Amino acid sequence: MVDQKLTNRLGRAFTMLCAGFIILTTLSIIVFIASKGLSTFIVDRASIRNFLLTTVWRPDAPKSEGGPLIGALPFIAGSVAVSLLALIIIAPFSIGVAIFMSEISPAWGRKILQPVIEVFVGIPSVVYGWIGLSVLVPFIRNHIGGLGFSLLAGSIVLAIMIFPTIASVSTDSLQTISRDIREASLALGATRWQTIRMVLLPAALPGILTGVVLGLARAFGEALAVQMVIGNAVRMPDSLLKPVHTMTSIITMEMSNTVMGTVWNDALWSIALLLMLISFMFIMFIRFIESRGAAK
């Protein structure tokens, strides 16, 4: 006969260990990335100001030319531009689909759009990148202009990738609104569109905003799909049709070509650290929205 009390204790201890493991993993990721990323500023004595605010990326430039020059602003600006543009392209559309699924035709939504969204989520990011590379880039080159590898191509690929995130979170948010509110509005003589616009959208706003920020976070962190279509040129984003670089694409391209411990390599880790800090900011922002939504 096994001692059930002992098994009970051991079982509980095991689950606590697993939960503890998650904390340990999270903390070690933060510590490892931070220690590498900060060494650019502590060991190599580069200035954080130059890193964040200058635009010349020549980490191998010799001292005589004022090097190493590690201006990461082009990558930061590239990431911001490509993600925001993706959001502008797709957010209205995603919210529209969410409204369709929860208000216009829930049956259709469940039967057709729900599986459609799941498949969109399931398609791996390199496949999105590959379609972007083989269809979108030539299309832009032949019909719009430029090389094809461009800010625009990156944004469109990202837009399709973040569509399911925004659409499904917004749908959930709309569906949690109580029926009474809808019925009250309709009973007052409002049409469905008036109800959606003046009652439901304001009520679902915190949830929709959460979806939008989650989409933005996903766009910001996406690496390979963007890197494949964006052209990878170190320059400030000033045209939709010209190639740029993003924080993730520069890491993807240069991490393996540089030796650990060099300034160049350290600077890439600093970009990774910045990427991590930005993703923390997104979480805090979402928590803030949710706590305000709950307070109401």
Add this chain to the structure above:
Amino acid sequence: MINARTSDKIATFIFYAMAVSVSLILLALVGFILFNGLRVINLHFLTSPPSAFRAGGGIGPQIFNSFLILILTMIFTIPIGLGAGIYLAEFSRENRWTRIIRICTETLASLPSIVIGLFGLLFFVTVLKWGFSLISGALALTVLNLPVMTRISEDTLRSVKNELREASLALGATQWQTIVHVVLVAAIPGLVTGVILTAGRVFGEAAALLYTAGITTPRLQFYSWNPFNSNSPFYLFRPAETLAVHIWKVNSEGLAPDARQIADGASAVLIIIVLFFNIAARWMARRLYKKTTGI
């Protein structure tokens, strides 16, 4: 009031148009991938190794590596994620510890996969000196997958009715016996569905593997089955380029003259497998649900 009615009709029409176009875009995407890919796929393509500079290479080792890394990842993820999920759903109280666990899970879930890959490069590849290897890749994917598995486990366990727990406890079972023999059994359909869905995500992941499992594969000798032998396909410390990473590599290095066909074929294989996971998850959910509820 005609105005309000007309605008209502216009709005409804626009919403329909959006829904239809989303479905058409997806159909076009999947159709395009399958159409281009299926022209390339044959037995030779699926089984032979890639050739570096000549046309006619396959993706055999990459498919093998993808499944191997998936299985390894699941071996690590399922017990830990399930354990953490059980803790959160069954044991935890709303105190500071629980809050910290939740914040960590959320933080981990929102990290860009390339950051997790970089952590893997730093810790598994460099500090532990495991190099670009199966094990480094599998552990990086475990980190990526763990928060998802934890959340799925917690949600599924929480959805089990309290009456079941109370009945079991009333019969004199300990809390652990109740969890193992009652709650987990009732939660199996949800858990299996969740595991298969995350498997699809793990299978298609590339950014976290670039700097952990590496972008090369040695010649695999399938006569050596001993995982401790360094030339065995199951040797944990060999580099292992997966299918998703291969798609990226043929495009960025582009040494093979038929890079386009390879990427087309590999994308189609990847999509077919991921779709298969999706369908399997739905099918299993329905079937197991019937079995456990007897309806």
